[in-house]
Amino acid sequence: MTARALFGILLAAILFLATPLSAFEIERVVSPGGIEAWLVEERTVPVIVMEAAWEGGTVTDTAEKAGTANMAASLLGEGAGDLPSQAFQARLDDIAAQMSFSVDNDYFNASLKTLAEARDEAFALFALAIVEPRFDDDAVERIRAQIGVAVARNRQSPDWLAADAWYRAALGGHPYALNRQGTPETLPRISRGDLIGYTKNVLARNNLKISVVGPISADELGTLLDKTFGALPAEAVLPEIPVVEVASGAQTIVVERDFPQSVVIFGAQGMARDDPDFIPAFMMNYILGGGSFSSRLMEEVREKRGLAYSVGTSLSPLKKAAMMFGQVATRNERVGQSLSIIRGELRRMAEEGVSPAELADAKTYLTGSYPLRFTSNSAIANQLMGIQTENLGIDYVERRNGLIEDVTQEDIARVARRLLRADDLVVVIVGRPNLSPTVEGLPETGDMAPPAAPGRQH
Amino acid sequence: MPRFRFLAPRVLGPAVAVILIAVLGTTILLWRGGDETASGAPLSFRLANGMDVLAIPDRRAPVVTHMVWYRVGAADETPGKTGLAHFLEHLMFKGTADIAPGQFSRIVARNGGQDNAFTHYDFTAYFQVIAKDRLPLVMEMEADRMTGLELTDAEVLPERDVVMEEQRTRVENNPMSLLQAEMNAALYGDHPYGRDIIGHKEEIETLTTEDALDFYNRFYTPNNATLIVAGDISLDELRPLAEKYYGSIAQRAPTFERKRAHIAWPEEDRRVVRRDERVHEPTWLRFYPAPDYSNAGAREGAAFDVLAEILGGGQTSRLYRNLVVTQGIAASIGSWYEGSRLDAGKFGLYALPRVGGALEDLEKAIDAEIELLLADGVTAEELERAKTVIAAGAVYARDSQRAMAYAYGEGLMTGMSVTDIHEWPDRIRAVTANDVLGAARSVLTGRAAVTGELLPGGGA
Numbered sequence: 001m002t003a004r005a006l007f008g009i010l011l012a013a014i015l016f017l018a019t020p021l022s023a024f025e026i027e028r029v030v031s032p033g034g035i036e037a038w039l040v041e042e043r044t045v046p047v048i049v050m051e052a053a054w055e056g057g058t059v060t061d062t063a064e065k066a067g068t069a070n071m072a073a074s075l076l077g078e079g080a081g082d083l084p085s086q087a088f089q090a091r092l093d094d095i096a097a098q099m100s101f102s103v104d105n106d107y108f109n110a111s112l113k114t115l116a117e118a119r120d121e122a123f124a125l126f127a128l129a130i131v132e133p134r135f136d137d138d139a140v141e142r143i144r145a146q147i148g149v150a151v152a153r154n155r156q157s158p159d160w161l162a163a164d165a166w167y168r169a170a171l172g173g174h175p176y177a178l179n180r181q182g183t184p185e186t187l188p189r190i191s192r193g194d195l196i197g198y199t200k201n202v203l204a205r206n207n208l209k210i211s212v213v214g215p216i217s218a219d220e221l222g223t224l225l226d227k228t229f230g231a232l233p234a235e236a237v238l239p240e241i242p243v244v245e246v247a248s249g250a251q252t253i254v255v256e257r258d259f260p261q262s263v264v265i266f267g268a269q270g271m272a273r274d275d276p277d278f279i280p281a282f283m284m285n286y287i288l289g290g291g292s293f294s295s296r297l298m299e300e301v302r303e304k305r306g307l308a309y310s311v312g313t314s315l316s317p318l319k320k321a322a323m324m325f326g327q328v329a330t331r332n333e334r335v336g337q338s339l340s341i342i343r344g345e346l347r348r349m350a351e352e353g354v355s356p357a358e359l360a361d362a363k364t365y366l367t368g369s370y371p372l373r374f375t376s377n378s379a380i381a382n383q384l385m386g387i388q389t390e391n392l393g394i395d396y397v398e399r400r401n402g403l404i405e406d407v408t409q410e411d412i413a414r415v416a417r418r419l420l421r422a423d424d425l426v427v428v429i430v431g432r433p434n435l436s437p438t439v440e441g442l443p444e445t446g447d448m449a450p451p452a453a454p455g456r457q458h
Numbered sequence: 459m460p461r462f463r464f465l466a467p468r469v470l471g472p473a474v475a476v477i478l479i480a481v482l483g484t485t486i487l488l489w490r491g492g493d494e495t496a497s498g499a500p501l502s503f504r505l506a507n508g509m510d511v512l513a514i515p516d517r518r519a520p521v522v523t524h525m526v527w528y529r530v531g532a533a534d535e536t537p538g539k540t541g542l543a544h545f546l547e548h549l550m551f552k553g554t555a556d557i558a559p560g561q562f563s564r565i566v567a568r569n570g571g572q573d574n575a576f577t578h579y580d581f582t583a584y585f586q587v588i589a590k591d592r593l594p595l596v597m598e599m600e601a602d603r604m605t606g607l608e609l610t611d612a613e614v615l616p617e618r619d620v621v622m623e624e625q626r627t628r629v630e631n632n633p634m635s636l637l638q639a640e641m642n643a644a645l646y647g648d649h650p651y652g653r654d655i656i657g658h659k660e661e662i663e664t665l666t667t668e669d670a671l672d673f674y675n676r677f678y679t680p681n682n683a684t685l686i687v688a689g690d691i692s693l694d695e696l697r698p699l700a701e702k703y704y705g706s707i708a709q710r711a712p713t714f715e716r717k718r719a720h721i722a723w724p725e726e727d728r729r730v731v732r733r734d735e736r737v738h739e740p741t742w743l744r745f746y747p748a749p750d751y752s753n754a755g756a757r758e759g760a761a762f763d764v765l766a767e768i769l770g771g772g773q774t775s776r777l778y779r780n781l782v783v784t785q786g787i788a789a790s791i792g793s794w795y796e797g798s799r800l801d802a803g804k805f806g807l808y809a810l811p812r813v814g815g816a817l818e819d820l821e822k823a824i825d826a827e828i829e830l831l832l833a834d835g836v837t838a839e840e841l842e843r844a845k846t847v848i849a850a851g852a853v854y855a856r857d858s859q860r861a862m863a864y865a866y867g868e869g870l871m872t873g874m875s876v877t878d879i880h881e882w883p884d885r886i887r888a889v890t891a892n893d894v895l896g897a898a899r900s901v902l903t904g905r906a907a908v909t910g911e912l913l914p915g916g917g918a
Contacts, residue, residue: 024518044518045856077773086783089773093843096850115850142786145812149789152739152813158631258736261626292572293551293563303560306619309627329627361568368570372587375519375689376857 024374026384026394029218031225037210038384038394039221042377046116048214049381050126052229053389054108056202056238058180059320063173067147067182068190072198073101073108074143079134080125088125097122099129105176106319107389108202113378116215120224127228130203135192144187151181158263158430161255162327165428166265169251174244176321204236205229211384213377244321245269250423255430262335262431263327266342268421270324273317273390279403280411281315281419286366287358287412288349288420289313289326294361296345301328307338324419335433346422353413367401499880500866501693505705508681508713512866512876513696514688516859522593522689523860525585526600527867529684530677530714532657533579533650533801539669541657544577545621546670550584551575552613554606559613562599569595579651580716580800581871587860590690597703604678605707607671614667622663625656633734633912634741641910644728645745645804649721679710684870688863718801723747724906733915739810742817743910744824746805748901751797752873760885761897762795762805767844768836768894769793769827770807774843776831777809781823787815791824800872805901817911828902835895845886852883 027039058069077092077099079085092099095118100111110130114122154160164179171177182190208229212221246269271281282290289297289312301311313326330338354362374380387396429435502512532543553559566573571588573596586596629635639654646652656662685704687696724747751759770777770793781788790810797803811820855861869879 042518044516045853047854047857049857086774086779090843093772093774093847096847098854113854115853138783142783145786146782146789148813149739149810153810156633156736156738260630261623263631291567294567299560302620304616306616307623309620309624329631330623331626361564365567365570368589368592369567369572370570371519371521371589372570372572375516375521375587375859378857 024380026397027218028394029212029221029225031222031230033226033230035205035208035210035225035229037212037221037225038388039211039216039218040213040377040380040384041215041217042213042380043215045377046215047377048112048114048116048119048122048212048216049377050110050112050123051211051381051385052110052112053209053385054202054204054236055106055207055319055389056236057103057105057107058178059105059175059241059318060198060202060239061175061178061180063175063178064186065182065190065194066178066186067151067180068194068198069103069108069202070181071143071147071187071190072195073103074147075135075139075195076101076110076129076133076199078139078143079136080128081132081134083128084134084136085139088129091121091125095121097125099126101129103180105180119216123224123228127231130199130229131231133196133199135195137192140192140195144190147181148184148187151179151184151187154181158257158259161257162263162265162428162430165253165255165430166267166325166426169253169428170246170267170323170426171244171321172247174321175241176244176318200233201237204233206234207236207238208232209385209388211381211388213381213384241320246321246323247426248424250425250427252427252435253429254433254435255428256432257430259431260331261329262332262429262433263329264335264339264427264429264433265325265327266339266425266427267323267325268419268425270315270317270322271415271419272322275322277411277415277418278317280407281415283359283362283366283404283407284349284354284412284415284419285313285315285324286362287354288345290315291362291365294365296349297326297328297342300341300345301330301338305341307334307341311338311342332432333434333439335429335431336435336437337439339427339435340437343422343425346420349416350420350422353409353416356409359407359409359412363404363407366404370401499876502876503693503697505680505700507705507707507709509700509704509707510684510870511693511696511700511704512684512686512870513691513693514686514859514862514866515692516689516856516862518690520590520690521587521859522590522687522691523585523587523863524593524596524600525583525686525688525863525867526604527581527583527684527686527871528678529581529682529716529871531578531580531582531871532653532655533718534677534714534716535650535657535673538661539665539673540653541621541662542665542669542673543582544656545618545662545665546673547575547577547582547584548617548621549609549614549670550603550607552617553608554602555608556602556606557599562603565599566596571596577655578868578871579655581867583867585860585863593687593691594699594703597699601703601707604680604683604704605710607674607678609667609671611667614670618662618665621656622659625659625662628656629654630659633732633737636734637730637732637741637743637910637912640730640732641743641745641908644724644730644908645747646802647722647724649719649801651721651799651801676711677714679713680704680707681709681713682711684867686863686867688859716800721747721802724908727906728908730908730910731913732911733913735914735916737912737914739813740817740914741910741912742809742811742820742824743912744807744907745910746807746901746907747905748795748797748803748805750799750801750803750872751869751878752800753802754797756878756881756885757888757893758897758900759797760882760889761893762797762803762901763848763886764841764844764889765894765897765901766793766795766805767848768840769831769898771844772847776827776840777807777824780827781809781820785823787811787819787823789813798868798872817913821909828898831898832895832903836891838891841889841891841894845889848886849883852886 097114167177308330311328316323573586575584643652
C-alpha cells in the first residue's frame, strides 16, 4: 500500500526519496573486476536482497516482434547451464531462494532474495541464469503459450484496455506504445534466435546497476559481483530510441464494453525526470491527485460527491517520454460529470496554483513519510535502484528532503500552468459511459449507449 | 475499505499468467505468520479494560506500524444489513468532536504518515505507518475514534455512494469475483462466509447513519479490540503509551462472544457455471470444505499448508510440473489453503487452460493428479522442499514490519494464540509424509466440493 503506480516505471517518479536518514549508510562497492554496486549492510534480518537493472527494456522491441524482451525475461528462470527448467527451479526451491526477471519500458530488471545461509548457491544460480540461459525449445514453447494466455486475458480487463488504448492514442507508433507482452500476432514470430540476441545485446556490464541490502560485507560482495556478473559482455548493443511527446490536441476515445462502471484514463505531456522543474511538478501532482486521501481530486470527486472509489493522478517520466496520467472509475451515467469536475480542478490549479497551507501540508507529508520507504531490506534495495536508474547520485537520500523544502508556491504555479491543460487531454473510457456533464433525466442504470462514437474529438 | 487504488500495471513482469484469487476487501498475506528470532515470540499484555496489546520490535528504521483490530467483521452483520461492517470502516474516517469530518487522514499525512483500514469476515482493522515520534499522536486519534465517532447524513450518504462504486470495481466489473461469490454461496450456504464481505448491493443501498452508529456502539469497545505496534518499539516502551491512550477508555459494551451459525457443507458435489460476454478465456476453480487453522489444530493445519505447497504451490509443484510442463494443457495452475478464518476454511484449486483448451480435459487431469496423491502419498524430496519453502517464507516475512503486524493480527482475530503463530515454522518442520496424506484424505475425499467454471458467452 505504499506507492501504487500507474504503468510500472511511474514508480520511479514516486521513488525519489529521502530525508537525512541516519539509520543506514549506502556504500559504493567496486569489485576487483570493476563492477559497481550500492550496498547497505544490514544485519537485523538474515535475508539478502539484490536488485539489478539493465538499460534496454521493452523499448528495444520492434513492432514486428513486440513481446521479445518480456519473453526473454520470462525464460531466464527456465533453465541455465546444465540445468533444464525443472532442475533449475528445484535447485532454487531447495534453498528457498526467490529469483525473478521482468521488463519495463526502459529496463530489464532482476531480483534475487535469499536466506543469508544460502547466499553462495543463490548467487551462483543467478549467475547461471543471466550468463548461460538455455532457451530450450520446450521451455520456449511453453512460455510462449503461457504469455499467449496472459495476452488473451488482458483483453478482458477494463484497466488494461484503457491503458492500451491510451498509449496508442498518445504515443502513436513509438515503441513505448507497443504491447509489452506482445500480441497474438507478434508472439508466434519471436524465435529462439531473437531471444538469445536480446539477452546478448542487453545483459552487459556497461548498462547495469546493482543494489544489495542485507547481512553481507563490502568485501564479500565484491567477490560475488565478479563471480555473478563478470562473464557478461562489456558493452551492451542498444537501439537508438527517439524522444516522443504525448500527442497534442484533445481526444476522447470510448472503448465500448459491458461494464457497469467505466474506467477512465486521461493524460497529457508530463515532466522529464531531469527537468529542473520535476520536483515542483511532483509536489503539484501530490496536491492535485497523487496524495491519496488528501488530494484535491479525492476531495472533490470522492469525498464531497461520492462519485468514485478511486481517483488520482501520477507522473510517469520515462527515458524518452514524459507523461502525466489521471484515472477515475465511476458508474457509467456519472462519467461526464466526473470528467467535468476533474477538468475544473485542473483549470483551477493551472489558474490559481496552490495555497500556502496546501504547500506546507505537502512538504510535511513528503518529507516526513520519506523514512517509511526504508523499513525493509527489500524496500531499501528498491529505493537504491530507483536512485541509480534515475541518475540522482549516491547522496540523493541526504539531499532529497531539502529539494522538497525549497519549492515555493511560484514554482508550483509555474509547472501547473505548463502541465495542466484541461482542454487538451487524451481521454480513454472503457465501459458504456454517458459523457454528458449532467445526469438529469437519465435512468439510473448501467447500460446506456454513449452519445459519442469511439474516436470522436471534442 | 477506503483504500485508494491505482490501476494495476499494464503488464505483469514474469510471463506466467497470474490469476488473482482475491479475497474480497482484504489484504492478502502470502505467508500467514511466524518468525524465527532467537529472541522469542512477541510480548503482549492486557489492559484493565480488556484490550490486548502486542509489540513486534524491528529496529531497522525509526518507523512504526500502529494497528487496532476489532474482533468483529462482515460475518457478524445481522440479516438485511450486510455490508455494514465494511461501511462503518469507511465512516470511521469521518469525524469526532475533536477531528473535523475528513480530517483524520489529512492529519496523519501532514505528519508524514500513511493510513488505511481493511475489513474481513472475522475482523476490522485500522492502521497508520508513521515516524516513531508521532506514535502518541496516532494513538490519541485512534483512541478518540473508538468512542467519539460523530456521523451525519451529510458525510454518510456520499460515502455510501463511494462504497457502491467500490462494489462495482471489485464485484460487478469483475467476472471472476462474480463466479467466486456464487461458489462461496454454494460452499458455505447460509453461513455469512457464503456472501461477499462488501455485502449485498441492494442492502448496502439501504444502510443508514443510524445502522452504522448502532453497529459502532455495539462492537467498538476496548474489550473487543487488540492493539499491535510493529517497528521501532519494545513492549516496555509501548506499555505506558497504551495505558495512557487506550487504558483510560471505559468498556462501552459487553465483550462480543462470536457465536455463528453452524456451517452446513454441501451434501453433494456442486458445479457453478457462469457465462459472461466480457470473458474471452475460461477459468476453472474448485473449493473444498476445510477446517480453519484454529479448528484443525496445529498439526493438521500445518499439514494443509504443506499439502497446498506440494500439490500446487509453485513451479516445482505436482500440478505445475505435470499439467503445465509435461502435458502442456494448463497455462497456470495452483492450490491454496485458506485457514485464517474463525469458523471454517477452504482448500482451493485453480487452473487456466492454454488458449483453445477445454476445461473438461483440465479437470480430468487435475482429478487424476489428486487420485495419484491419495493413492501414493508424497515423496520425501517433495516434503522436504515444501517445508523449506514455507519455513523460509516466515523468515522473509520478518523483512516487513507491516507483514508481521498483519500476520499476528489476522491470527489473533481467528482463534490463534501468539505462541501458535510464532511457532508455526516449527509446526511446519514437524509435518510428516503421513500427515500430508492424512490431510489430503480428509479434505479431498468424502466431502462434496464446489467446482466453478467461468466461460465466454452471454447470459449469467
